[in-house]
Amino acid sequence: MTAVTSTSASTPIAANRATRGPGWIRRAIAQLFVGLILVLLVLAVIYPLLWMVFSSFKNNSELFANPWSLPGELRWGNFERAWNAGVVRFFVNSTLVTAASIVTTTLISAWAAYGLVRVNVPFSGPITGLLLGGLMVAPTVALIPLFGLLQRLHVYDSLWALLILYTAFRIPFTTFLIRAYLIDMPREMDEAAYVDGATRTQIFWRLVLPVCRPILVSAALLQALFAWNEFAFALVFISNTENKTLPVGLMDMQSRLLTEWPVQFAGLTMAALPMIILFLIGQRQFLRGLTEGMGK
Structure with missing residues (x-):
């Protein structure tokens, strides 16, 4: 009776092993390989950031004598x-331009996407x-014609120029993202x-925007990353030091500080920190908006 019980008890285990077959070893190895690749990618992204942060607390002699130490x-x-x-000053300029471009780009793109999807618009x-x-x-490609255009609009060498350009060049992508x-x-x-x-305007503000919160957060974060790190427009269309944003301002600061590398690393750390914090705060909504948008 005991033998029968033990045999019947071991049957599910044997059946499970038979079901798994020899292919489970290959799958386990493949998962281990993928996990190893992901770990290496994480290290490749995080290590330079950590090295920059650690270097910002050193002095020049310590930086050159032991560049890889704490x-x-x-x-x-x-x-x-x-x-x-x-x-x-550069931090304030970047914050103003980034925040304003997030509002203008996201709202204009959301309104355009709503019109293209929910309203019978001709063509x-x-x-x-x-x-x-x-x-x-x-x-x-548009740097030369934009130079003359901004001068005629009397916004050249001002934060208004960057706000107009950051909004105009990001509306197509953001509209396509929200439309999806x-x-x-x-x-x-x-x-x-x-x-x-309810009117169309009330439906848009009170119904559509709250429902679209995940994709709006995704669009806002992508716009923030673009505007905060944009270099070409800020370099060409801003000449006054008082109006420079962080990417161009840090380059200008480097030419003045010369060999004071730890101070430059400190400036880079302060420039990178806001975007890291912003992404950590909105990462759940960001991933949800992108995955649901791509799924549709």
Whole structure:
């Protein structure tokens, strides 16, 4: 009786092993290989950032003598010197331009996507194709005509110039991103609100935007990364040091600080920190918006 019980008890285990077959070893090796690749990719991304942060606490002699070691002490004075060297002004300029471009680009693109998807707009197909064509225009190709245009608009060498350019060149991509999210959204929501007496504007602000929150967060984060790190426009169309943003301002600060590398690393650390914090805060909504948009 005991033998029968033990045999019946071991049958599911034997069946499970038989079901797995010899292929589970290959799958385990493949998963291990993929995991190893992902770990290496993470190290390749994180290690340079950590090296920059550690170098910002060193002095020149410690940096060149032991470039791969930890700092002997936390020299917060490097951050103070970088801040006083102009990082504070560059930081404010980048914050203003980035925040304003996030608002303008996201709202204009959301309104355009809503019109193309939910409203019977004449020639909506060609308009969508025109927007997609805007994705193929390289910003550097338009530098010369934009130079004259901004001068005629009397916004050259001002933060308004960067705001206009950052908004205009990102609207096609952001509209396409939000449009992909709106395509499969049930139209019954709009119809029910319309029956209750809501206008198009009320439906957009009170219904569509709250539902589209994940993709709006994704669009805002992508716009923030673009505007915060953009270099070509800020270099060509801003000549006054007071109006420079962080990427160009840090390059200008490097020419003034010469060999004070730890202070420059401190400035770079302060420039990278806001985007890292912003992404960590919105990463869940960011990933959700992109995955749902791509799924549709």
